[in-house]
Amino acid sequence: MNLGELLPELVKGLSNFTLGNAVMITVSLVLIYLAIAKEIEPVLLLPIGFGCMLANIPLSGMTTAEGMMGALYGGIRTEIFPLLIFVGVGAMIDFSPLLSQPKMALLGAAGQFGIFGTLMLAIVLGFPLNEAASIGVIGAIDGPTSIYVASKLAPELLAPIAVAAYSYMSLIPIIQPPLMKLLTTKKERMIRMDYAPKPVSQTALVLFPVLITLVVGLLVPDATPLISMLMLGNLLKISGVVDRLSKAAQNEIINIATLFLGLTIGATMSAASFLNLDTGKVLLLGLIAFALDTIVGLLFGKLMMFLSGGKINPLIGAAGISAFPMAGRIAAKMALDEDPDNFILMHAMGSNTAGQLGSVIAGGVLLAIVSKLI
Amino acid sequence: MNLGELLPELVKGLSNFTLGNAVMITVSLVLIYLAIAKEIEPVLLLPIGFGCMLANIPLSGMTTAEGMMGALYGGIRTEIFPLLIFVGVGAMIDFSPLLSQPKMALLGAAGQFGIFGTLMLAIVLGFPLNEAASIGVIGAIDGPTSIYVASKLAPELLAPIAVAAYSYMSLIPIIQPPLMKLLTTKKERMIRMDYAPKPVSQTALVLFPVLITLVVGLLVPDATPLISMLMLGNLLKISGVVDRLSKAAQNEIINIATLFLGLTIGATMSAASFLNLDTGKVLLLGLIAFALDTIVGLLFGKLMMFLSGGKINPLIGAAGISAFPMAGRIAAKMALDEDPDNFILMHAMGSNTAGQLGSVIAGGVLLAIVSKLI
Amino acid sequence: MNLGELLPELVKGLSNFTLGNAVMITVSLVLIYLAIAKEIEPVLLLPIGFGCMLANIPLSGMTTAEGMMGALYGGIRTEIFPLLIFVGVGAMIDFSPLLSQPKMALLGAAGQFGIFGTLMLAIVLGFPLNEAASIGVIGAIDGPTSIYVASKLAPELLAPIAVAAYSYMSLIPIIQPPLMKLLTTKKERMIRMDYAPKPVSQTALVLFPVLITLVVGLLVPDATPLISMLMLGNLLKISGVVDRLSKAAQNEIINIATLFLGLTIGATMSAASFLNLDTGKVLLLGLIAFALDTIVGLLFGKLMMFLSGGKINPLIGAAGISAFPMAGRIAAKMALDEDPDNFILMHAMGSNTAGQLGSVIAGGVLLAIVSKLI
């Protein structure tokens, strides 16, 4: 036989390398750079970037159904990866600031407006309803929820939505402070909040995840998987009787799920599927959703300020968007910058955890409405 | 369009909520309460209870084939979860007390009578053979074995059997002592047992799991998966050369398998499948099997006492049922209560580990016979 | 009914036990003995041996498609196990010795000749091309690569190839030193190598895995899965920003994958599939490949010695075969035995890590050529 005919086989990698691949590999290198050099959500952006790189090496076979990434994708199709991550996150969340100041919960509802506002905008831009809804959820800056909703309603947009949800988390210190300064006066930002919460008993902390699961589950069945896994993780930790499981959730389970989720999401970023106008629109609309969430959250914070006769610092409204726990942290930091003695972290975290609940509920509501309409 | 038609969709959770769901959710709350407040086998009852709660939230979609619980169920269909748990358990068992007093092994055989006695009783009550056999195995109070046999012979009874096997483990301190007092005299319970075992070499401890796997595997092929994974775990630990694997078995592997197994078992407890007379019968028969196992174990213990001329404390007979390691602990505690200087823990654990072997063998034997007959 | 007809069922284990099973169980016991008593690669030989034992217990059902081993085999069919092991290995490799002396890389290419030499030999012995190629890769003494290539080209030979690849790793201290003494003079072995490498910056260490993945991926697409997972692990560790993931890769992920891989490989060693002349030939040819790799590596080392005017110690050539990290260690040890002040470990590890890259590339090249030709 003649080895000459082997030549095309031997250069197949290069001969199938497209400009699109080059662009996407550049994107992947940027993601990896941001993760390592800027430490922007490295736990997710590093695997996503690496997966993106793999998806744009021609004919590696990794992203075919039989390939490793194809096999791992099952963890997204069955939603097991995002849900397991929520188990771990739940085991790391502390709901006592929220439990001790239940009215903070309202901020977690207001903070979801951007999701719907962006949905409207996306509809205007001509996105079909299912895609518009998935895009809006980016506003919650809540990775697992965004991935869960997108994989159900618009899997074709999974990659840009996941990338947006996770990378925008890192834009919080850049996006939110200006909006806060714009929408609140220095005087408002300096409002001190007395921290005199009702004491929270261990019993309440244990009952909380169980009741939340039941109430939300019965009201918004489509939100059950997300809310229940979040609450399961919280129950494992707070119950104090299953240390082995709680540690497994906070370590091996979330670590492995995060690595695999990141790689798999990244592996969907092939030039063919990612390099198009829609991706740009999605990223932009996601940013708008994020900003809208923040704005409406702040405005609602101001409303509560007025209603409470100036007892509530409007900054904590911005923490209601979810983006847990960064948004809560930034809100407290802003108050601290204005006045080094103004500690509103407890209140901000209360609003922030409420936002986490709110975005899961909003996601479930959207799933219910949209899946019925399409 | 008219959103009015969405209403049914929005209240689907409540509108599909049945009385049965309410009952089962109460059950799940009880299980969770027992796990957390009473610390009854929390590592399993907490996930089981939570899974049960999820299974009774209408239309959550979690228990459908595509849902998370549906996906995890594969770990039971392939028996991987119970078998992985056995790997971890094996890495935590110490067989030296048994190896140093091989005749103790007989108690592990006697302790399995309840399995068959209950099988007869279940037949009389009209259960088909496959279900009767699965119910009998509850008597071993050995979760993985019960789940393994049930999932092979009578998957429809998996939930009640699993719940019984694990929750009865916690009834040992309540059920066994009275039977012990009833069937043994104070004088018998005070029998001191000289502890002069043959010395056990490291070599023997290493050869043990290998030989057990071979002998049991060749005699009772259907018991191979259970016995071999138990022995694999034991070999990983005792060999001392694969610390990484031994620790993985005792930690990440067993923790993850336990969490998933619990959730999945619980998720099978939907009102439709769980709320029926059979469940009640199963739970009751399981209790009888448990008691029968204990009684026959004690009687056989007395027999050995007579044959040995009063050198053997009959209490250790009760440890032969399996229910590892609780039963062994209780037997020793009873002796200690009668006489604070009467240490029979070594003997009780010998009998208890024999019971673990016995119940696995009994399970395999039942599988062989019944799967042939049905 | 008549229980008599049950008898065959009850002795099925023994009645189906063949001489072949006996032989293979002896083999399994030898593997387990070597793992525990001689501590030869226990982390893999122990599970392999145990899996082999299980595969030869008749009718245990564990190796059927529904059985546990059948289910775990999916981890090999999708190549997930070997690739996950590479993620962990990558997180344990340090490439700085190679980066600081790039010309060492050449030794990693020369060390792959045995793979092709053995391929020729196997062809002569009448093996079809796909099997011949898989056998040759044993020469790299690189488990995951051998398993990956074999499972793609000749799954029927998976068991003997895996066993060879892992057990020969332990023969390095027996096979290589004589060849070293044979092919090098004491004077050559005593050559001191100045260790004045270019300084390696953290930046270089981080860029290395990314660039290697891209370059190798584009040149040899079939090598992408192996090289990329190796480099992903390395990047997780060296980046220093994802400790959780790096630790997960070095612990839970590699431990679980190793245990399951070993068991599954072992489970393919049934008498029917393993006990035949081919197995013997494979083991023998693997040994030859190993020796050839070492010899050519040494000769190339001598060549470099001459070209460098005696500045390079030929021993490090033997480390180019891969067999990471044993081969590098042995080479350094040999030099040390001749002269207790002759430290060439850095150079040997450089050559050894290059061998690791070389064997992965060679594997990919073979996959490309052979899958095209057959």
Place this chain on the structure above:
Amino acid sequence: MTSNLLLSLQITALGMGLVFGAIILLSVMMSLLTRFTADKETASDSAEAGPVTITPIPSPSVIGEHRAHAAAVAVVMALAELKQSQAFSEPQTALVSAWQLGMRTRQLYQKGLPLARKTQKAGQE
């Protein structure tokens, strides 16, 4: 298009309504929950509960004590951290051995064998 926009407006109204409805319900539930389960020794409880539990302390209005509060919080946090660190570094003992050892310990404390008790401690550190 306009119909689509109309639809999306309806969805927004409906969606935000449902979200607010659910959240309000939850917030009511929470107030009831805290009211009916209020108890004393919360601080210690929550400190044990885990690393991220905050001890709610009736906070004074004076600035200086605001600082004190933050300090207190941080201390509790740090202690919780410390607790957890121990929790992590302590051996995840095999349940079995834990049980057996636990039992023997009881026996020994009954009779008090200094040596054993000492090693015991070591075992647990």
Place this chain on the structure above:
Amino acid sequence: MTSNLLLSLQITALGMGLVFGAIILLSVMMSLLTRFTADKETASDSAEAGPVTITPIPSPSVIGEHRAHAAAVAVVMALAELKQSQAFSEPQTALVSAWQLGMRTRQLYQKGLPLARKTQKAGQE
């Protein structure tokens, strides 16, 4: 029904027979095993073997020494625990570095460099 009962009786007889048969075989196997592998330094062995290994000591009949036995057992247990606790808290070092370090250590002990040796120890603690 009665046939079913009869059947279940047969199954019970057969089943218990098989279970007893298997267990008796195992117990014989065990006695042979222990007899043919008996050796001296069992105590240390088993202590290393893991947390739940019990040291078999020819036990005396005197009560006081019964106590002693229990004490001994408990001590061994505690030590095993301790051992294991160290096993767990010690770094799960990358195999590679372990090898390389191990090798260098050998070299250094050959020449004896106090500093290196000290750091070495630190490294292992």
Place this chain on the structure above:
Amino acid sequence: MTSNLLLSLQITALGMGLVFGAIILLSVMMSLLTRFTADKETASDSAEAGPVTITPIPSPSVIGEHRAHAAAVAVVMALAELKQSQAFSEPQTALVSAWQLGMRTRQLYQKGLPLARKTQKAGQE
């Protein structure tokens, strides 16, 4: 057969050619990489990088200093080990609490509360 042999010869030639080609390319890439990224504080860097990183030190030709080099290497290794051992035994804190704690710590350092700071340290050890 001979054709097969011929084929395998061609494969060997082609294969080794490709392997050498690729490796040579990689080695060029590596020299460029190290050349263009060379920087000063490598030692500390690589020591942090992990347990298996070796500190490249321009090695002298004198034997005695050969020893010194080996010692240095071994020390760095041991320290790296030690580092890692701590890395492993330190609690894998919940991110959340880490963040919150981190923030509070900042606040406290600003105002300096000795107590809190002390506990802080404990928390990290």
